[in-house]
Amino acid sequence: MVLSADSSERLSFLRRIQQGDxxxxxxxxxxxxxxxxxxxxxxxxxxxxxxxxxxxxxxxxxxxxxxxxxxxxxxxxTPELWTLVLSHRTQILYIADISFVVMYLEIVPGCLVLESGTGSGSLTTSLARAVAPTGHVYTFDFHEQRAASAREDFEKTGVNSLVTVGVRDIQGEGFPNDFLGQADAVFLDLPQPWLAIPSAGKMLKPDGILCSFSPCIEQVQRSCETLNLQFTDIRTFEILLRTYEVKETRVEFSKGDEGFSFRSPPHKKRQHSTDKGNAVEASGPATVMAKPCGESRGHTGYLTFARLKCLS
The missing domain is CATH 3.10.330.20 (Vcp-like ATPase; Chain A, domain 2)
Known part of the structure; x- marks a missing residue:
């Protein structure tokens, strides 16, 4: 079990692995x-x-x-590891975007969060941990089979007590009126988020925050036009993550006409040799080297945040 709605239980993995885990x-x-x-x-x-x-x-x-x-x-x-192994029914959000969303939406234990659409449930799992043990995430997807698969995944990871999955076309119908003025935060991952923004504004508490994830800048521009009617403090971010490979290696130095030069040996062992008068003098001590990975995830999408205007 990953999370518990019972506040008396600590959210830890100190217990031992059991049958069915x-x-x-x-x-x-x-x-x-x-x-x-x-x-x-x-x-x-x-x-x-x-x-x-x-x-x-x-x-x-x-x-x-x-x-x-x-x-x-x-x-x-954990939500971080689950994001890396879950079945991709749709494009998912990864750790860099997820952590930024949770922070910028100011999600803490006890919050009520609305999400559309559910997709593969990558973000939803992290939202559930953030609101635990007394909050709740209500997530909606228009696709019945995707919603059913998401429910199964939330049961596997133990967050089902903190997440309710609904089947609803939020772009066309908006959020259910049951949540009017109750949501602390709303997250939208929709092809046309500007259609759902008016409904999202009605769901939020005063000073509540909305986030919209869009892969294209044209979607961001259209969303911001709609956000201006109800929201303030509108900001858009693009999170780019650069990973590095860190490993131990030995650096050789050679002496030539222009002095000493350094290079990493192509093999674990390299014999002393003379090449055009340059003699390899010795191999230096092992040192830790860091270099950017050849393959890193680039653009995933744009995150647009906005705070609901307080009407006095």
Whole structure:
């Protein structure tokens, strides 16, 4: 269980893995998958065969071994890890955007949050943790099957007590009137968010905040025109994340006519040699090097925030 609506329970993973739990099997930073622990089942990968029965009773974070002495780590299904392993039914928001959304929407425990559309539920899971243990997230998707799949995922990750999934065309019908003036925050991920903004404004409490996620700047421009009618403090952000690869390496230095020069050796071992009068003198001590990863996620979308005007 990831989260609990019972405020008496601490939101932690100190307890041990049990039958039926969802765990994130970590092979390496770019290869993880979610597995439901089932007595009598096994998981096979390039490291060997892992028995689920060996996992039961171990704490989250444990290193477990296969029949070939290969190993994986069993991690708790946090919202961050779930975002990396969930099934993509739609384009999803990733950690950089999600963390910014939660902060800028000022979401804290006890908040009531409205979301449209649900999609793959990546953001919804993080919203649920942010409002726990006494808040609630009401999320809507117009697609019945997507909504049903999202409910199943929220049950797997244990946030179902904090999330209610509804099937509704928010662009065409707006949010249900049951939430008039009750929402602390509203999040929109829609093709035409400007159609839902008037309804979202009615749902928000005074000084409540709205966020709209759009992949195209033309959508942002159209949304801002509508936001100006009801909202103030309108701002748009683009979150670009640059990752670095950090590893230990040895640096060689050589002496030539122009003095000393340094370079990273192409192989683990490099013999001393003379090339055009330049002699490789020695290999320096191991040092930690950091360089940008060759592949990094670029543009995902624009986040537009606005605060509801208080009418005196």
């Amino acid at each position: 969802l765990v994130i099997v970590y092979e390496r930073h770019d290869h993880m998958k979610a597995v439901k622990v089932t007595e009598g089942c096994v998981m096979q990968n390039r490291f060997g065969v892992f028995k689920h029965s060996d996992w039961i009773g171990k704490p989250f974070g444990s290193k477990v071994f296969s029949n070939k002495n290969g190993f994986v780590y069993l991690l708790a299904p």
